[in-house]
Amino acid sequence: MTTTTPAARPSSSDDNAFKAELVTLIPHLRAFARTLTGDPTAADDLAQEAMMKAWDARASYQMGTNMKAWTFMILRNQFYSEKRRSWRQTQLDQEAAERTLIAVDDPEAPVALDELRQALKSLPEEQREALILVGAGGFAYEEAAEICQCAVGTVKSRVSRARKALQATLERGGYARDGQSAGDAMRSILADADRLSGAGRK
Amino acid sequence: MIEPKDNPARKSGSTSNERDLEEVRLRQQAIGVKLRHMFDEVVNEPVPDEFLEILRRADQGASAKEGQ
Numbered sequence: 153m154t155t156t157t158p159a160a161r162p163s164s165s166d167d168n169a170f171k172a173e174l175v176t177l178i179p180h181l182r183a184f185a186r187t188l189t190g191d192p193t194a195a196d197d198l199a200q201e202a203m204m205k206a207w208d209a210r211a212s213y214q215m216g217t218n219m220k221a222w223t224f225m226i227l228r229n230q231f232y233s234e235k236r237r238s239w240r241q242t243q244l245d246q247e248a249a250e251r252t253l254i255a256v257d258d259p260e261a262p263v264a265l266d267e268l269r270q271a272l273k274s275l276p277e278e279q280r281e282a283l284i285l286v287g288a289g290g291f292a293y294e295e296a297a298e299i300c301q302c303a304v305g306t307v308k309s310r311v312s313r314a315r316k317a318l319q320a321t322l323e324r325g326g327y328a329r330d331g332q333s334a335g336d337a338m339r340s341i342l343a344d345a346d347r348l349s350g351a352g353r354k
Numbered sequence: 355m356i357e358p359k360d361n362p363a364r365k366s367g368s369t370s371n372e373r374d375l376e377e378v379r380l381r382q383q384a385i386g387v388k389l390r391h392m393f394d395e396v397v398n399e400p401v402p403d404e405f406l407e408i409l410r411r412a413d414q415g416a417s418a419k420e421g422q
Contacts, residue, residue, distance in 0.1 A: 164417060171413060178405050183396035200408060207412050268388050287386055288393035319381055338381060345384035348391050 170210045173219050178203060180220060180289070181227055187284045188231045190273070198234070202227035218295060225299045228281070267337040271321040275314055282310035283318070 181202055185195035206213070206223045213222060272280055278300070285296040286307070293311070297304040322337045 167413065167416060171409065175406065175409065178401050179397040179399070182399070182401070183393050186396050187393070196402060196404075200405060203405065203409065204412065207409065268385070268392060283389070284393065288389045315382055315385070318385055319378070322385070323381075341388050342381065342384045345387035349387050 166215065167210065169215060170213065171207075174203065174206060174223070177220055177223050181223060184224055184227060184284070184289060185231070187272075187288075188228070188281065198227065198231055202230050205230060221291065221295045221299055224285070224289070224291075225301070228299060267322060268318075268341060271318050271337070274321055275317055279310045279314035279317065282307050283314035286311050287315075 178199070181199040182195060185199040185202070186192060189195045189198055202223060205226050209226070213219065272283075275283070281300065282296060285291045285299060286293060289296075291299065293304050293307050296311075297307045300307060319338075322341060
């Protein structure tokens with residue numbers, strides 16, 4: 153869209169293009185923030201801060217490169233620097249966790265989603281974020297490595313360990329849930345996934 | 355005596371192994387579908403106005419500065 157403009161100072165049309173792309177990324181930033189904080193309100197605060205950081209740093213962004221990965225990296229850095237400062241003390245309260253990532257408009261979904269969310273919470277932080285980026289965010293291993301500022305091999309092994317651990321947790325029912333036996337979590341996820349992918353394919 | 359016994363045993367062992375692998379693959383696939391679903395659900399939420407408002411204000415600030 154941008155015609156030849158002087159490179160010295162970011163032009164208004166560059167700003168507009170940047171802004172337009174940034175706006176399309178807001179939903180993804182919110183989702184990633186929610187998996188990191190586990191709390192919708194804190195997640196939106198984090199996503200807003202990340203969005204503004206990205207906006208302020210727009211001069212250092214090269215149009216045409218991967219803006220999604222770039223903004224995710226900003227958000228992640230923001231999360232960990234704030235966490236070091238203040239969020240360490242804040243216990244993730246159970247009530248907030250209950251509200252998180254629940255499909256309120258889907259009566260069948262909550263059970264399996266809850267199981268999965270609980271199992272995700274039991275993963276080490278770096279495994280969880282790697283799995284979310286690759287397994288849910290649609291990033292390639294290379295992009296996830298860029299976001300987490302680590303080696304590609306590290307991401308691969310984290311994702312692989314996360315997948316194994318998640319499955320084991322879901323099958324064993326490593327967390328206590330009244331009336332739910334071990335296999336039920338996995339069974340409801342299998343049934344739900346079947347329903348979802350069936351609906352998605354059409 | 356040993357050979358005819360050994361063969362079918364190995365055979366059925368490998369098929370159940372394949373079955374196990376297939377089962378693991380299916381379960382991993384199901385977990386993957388759920389994981390994406392969980393993430394996409396937030397992605398598909400309407401974006402709170404606040405986000406666009408903040409960005410609009412910042413943008414106005416930027417063009418005001420540029421105009422000076």
